Amino acid sequence: MFDFETAYLAMASRDARFDGRFVVAVTSTRVYCRPSCPSRTPKPENTRFFGLPAAAESAGFRACRRCRPDAAPASPEWNVRGDLAARALRLIAGGAVDDEGVAGLARRLAVSERHLHRQLVAEVGAGPQALAIHRRARTARLLIESSGLPLADVAFAAGYASVRQFNEGVRAAFGCPPGDLRRGRTAAVLDAGGVLELRLPYRAPLAAGAMLDLLAADALPGVEEVTGRTYRRALGAGEVVVAFPDPPDSPAATLRLSLDDLRDVTAAVQRCRELFDLDADPETIDAALGPLARARPGLRVPGCADGFEMAVRAILGRERSAELAAREGGIPGAAALRTHSDATVRALARAVNDGSLPLDRGADREATIAALRALPGITPWSVSIIAMRVLGDPDAFPGDDPRLLRAARRLGIAGDKKALLGYAERWRPWRSYATMHLWAESE
Template structure:
């Protein structure tokens, strides 16, 4: 957290680069704002600064109705870090407390509830329950404003245990009842839910969709001119997402800047509405919507080798994945993944004929005859060993995993090499500081830029954003 003077100067200058890094609470109005809020600068003695909105709400402040700090993407700092606090925040963001309680969250992180609470309060100023309440309110407001669902359904979908708790929670967080936040809008398609997800501009969508298309699993994913579609296996059921950027956003850097409002529309079709929090978090991870282009540009933009690429395409994203196990299997078997989907996946009926299946579960592949599906015996053994370890819980392939432990566990599986583990760490674990060793595309891009050797050594200067440097190099090809 910045000291008081730095925070106050950032707020006084209305510097948007600090949005998401902290919020300012004003004791005279009991409102908290973004640093860039256009309202009149409050007096020093009336200001308190909090690292996350949940801490401001726990202290008795509500979100500003003018600058909407609750809608700002989360700080990219938590994606850089892989420690206990960062992992806990990522899991809470995906709805872990709503599904498993604080006890389940602590068990997942292999710490006591008391230690977890102490670490979170010391770092961000709010415990796991307060953070979960804040996340619940943010999801509920998003549903109230962007869908036509009845308010009672929204209450339970967002994780509230009763309508009364929902009404009280929304009044506390936003100073208004849910009905006052509802905007008139066209009705959703039956069974569908449209949500608007914020990101920090710019976002060059063309390269993002190109990379997703290059690695799409047939039957599970599909990409067209300005949309990304995929099926999702969620904690309580299945789902289908469609992210729509619109023609104005699908060009390169120039048209990315035109999309200055920083929103992408995502249509969700969920078997269980209580999965909405997990689905939204999965969408944000796939599209890397919590990325901070300004911070990355400041670090990489001045480098003599990669700086011109960063300045030419500011805001390039590192695409995540819908399922870490799926991504790892795809990295191991390549084009034969579609055969595994057809044989061992769960068939779905969706409006899009290209989306036919959920990816097979680890249990389905652990004992499957993969040689009969066309895999070489050694590769089949690797996939079965991986599936068995994931099914048993020995390997966890999501953003809440301990990155170092996960990479070590993957390397212990016969047939999984350094390139695969780096690729999984980059896209499934969300590590922004990975540089895949020996990748031929990266070497080729470096040679074209005039660096014939020593790429790994040069990449050390790009920390902690080596994953983004790799994407810039790949895109330059």
């Protein structure tokens, strides 16, 4: 979080670069806004700053209807950090509190509920339950404004236990009943196939074409497909299609979801945000990478739809993974691969199946990387890829990848592996992004 003077200056100058990094709460109106909100600048004595919208809501403020601060991309700080608070925020965003309760979240993080609550309040100004409530309200608004779903269906899809709780939650967060959020809007209705269309905002710039080219080169036949600027893949029993308009009329991708259970909407949206790294801060990253980022400003590090699937693919490689997917109709789950012929996959599956090796954005990165390195036969390259795409580590660097060295030579950066590893130190803590740029250069 920024000091008061810096935050106030950013807000007074309507600097959109700070949107999502903090929100501005006005005590005289009890409304909180984006820093870039065009509303009249409040007096300093009437201004408070919060790191997250949920913290402002916990303090009794509601979201501005004009600038919609709750719809901004999430703060990139929490994706970069690997500490307890950051891990908790990523798990809450993925629905951990709705699925397992605060007690289950605390168990996954190996801390007490009290310690978790205290840590989150100290770091972001809101406890896990308040953060989960904000998540439900944000999802509800997305579905109210972007779909023609009946409001009762929206309530349960967003994770509310009842319509009454839904009405109260939306009113508390946005200062009006759910119907008012939809009034006057032209909403897309679920088509005959049950497809729901939503928008995924991001921070510009975004090198969508280069990112999709890299995903296409690694696509698993029968599971995912890249056509032009559109990505399609199976997700559970449904399907997701993400399109990046060229040129975009606004910094947002279009998401089309086909799901059997609408209660999976929030988790699917979060997975897609992680899959395309939509909460990243490209200006900060590109500035740190310097000349390397000039050809493809805003290039992101793709995540994955399923952590175990991605780990198996990193171990087996594209050809063997494709053979497995063709034979099984996709990459099977951990329970099914405990007896796989490859010893490393077998060890991975057993560790994931017994719960000793979590493979998601909420995992302890250092502990998980150490556990991966202990698997028999796993390569440093595979560990780096898993760290980068499964754990969301922004600083992973598969220095033994020949494509990186080939690109480094072409760019005049380094002539051998040792020199490349030394040069890459200047890219910390964004070496995962440097990897993407080097891979794109090597194609």
